[in-house]
Amino acid sequence: MKVGSNLKALRKRKSLSQEEVAQALGMNRSTYSGYENDVALPNIENLIAFSQFHDLSIDDLIKKDFSEFTEIDWTKFENQWKDAAKGSNLRVLTAVVDNNNEELIELIPEKARAGYVSGYSDQEFIQDLPRINLPFLTKERKHRGFAINGDSMPPLPSGSIVIGEFIQDWTNIKSGTPCIVVTKSEGIVFKFVYNNLKESKSLVLVSSNPMYQPFSVSSADIIEIWKFSAYISKEIPEVQMDAQQVNLSFRNIHLDIQRILDKIEQNQKN
Structure with a gap:
C-alpha cells in the first residue's frame, strides 16, 4: 500500500497544507500527518473520505504511486474520468436471454x-x-x-x-x-x-x-x-393533498352525489 506517499503527492498537487486538508476532512492535523508519514493506516471510512476528497478510487489511492508521476502522467490521470463518464471505456453488461434470444x-x-x-x-x-x-x-x-x-x-x-x-x-x-x-x-x-x-x-x-x-x-x-x-409495487402510493385539494375533492364528491340523487329522482318520476 502506498497510501502515505500518495496522500502527500495529492495534497501537494492541490497546493494545500496538512492543516487545510485535515480541516476539510474533519480531523486534526496530527492524525492526518500520521497517515501521510505511514505512522498509522487509515480505516475504511477514512479511505472513502480521502478518495472522495481527491476524486479518485480507493483502488488508485492504495495501488498507484503518485510520487513517481510526471506532469504528463498527472494530466492523463486527471482527465481519465471523462473517458469513464462518457463510456469510452466500454462497460460490458452481462445479459440473460429467453428461448427467442430476447433479453430479459x-x-x-x-x-x-x-x-x-x-x-x-x-x-x-x-x-x-x-x-x-x-x-x-x-x-x-x-x-x-x-x-x-x-x-x-x-x-x-x-x-x-x-x-x-x-x-x-x-x-x-x-x-x-x-x-x-x-x-x-x-x-x-x-x-x-x-x-x-x-x-x-x-x-x-x-x-x-x-x-x-x-x-x-x-x-x-x-x-x-x-x-x-x-x-x-404491490402497494398504491399514498398521495398527500393540501387543504385546497381536499376541499375541491369533497366538493366534487358532493356534486357527484347530487347528480346521482337527481338521476334517481328523475327515474322515479318516469
Missing part, C-alpha cells in the same frame, strides 16, 4: 443488493438472478430492476422494484432525472441526479423526501447508472 430484465432483490456491487459483471451472478419480461419497454435499450427500501423517495413505496434503463454516457444525464446509481461506497441508491460532472467530476443525489440531505458522489465512485423507466 434481471431483478436485483433486497438480499442481492450488496452482492451486485461486486458481482455486476459476473456472468454466473447475473444468471442466478430472477428475471422478467416487460413487453412495453423498448427492446433497443438494456433494462434492469432494483429493489428499493426506505422512505427517502416518495411516492414510491418501500419494497418497490425500480426498472432502469442503462446509461452509457453519464455526461448527458439531465439534472433532475431519477436514476438508480450503483456506487462503491453507498451501494445501490435511487435518487434524483443533478449533473456536476463537468464542474466538479461529481453527481449530487437528492431524495424527494426533504428529511434526507442531498449528498455528492465522485465519478470515480460510480459503477453504473440506470435511468428510471418504470416501477413495480
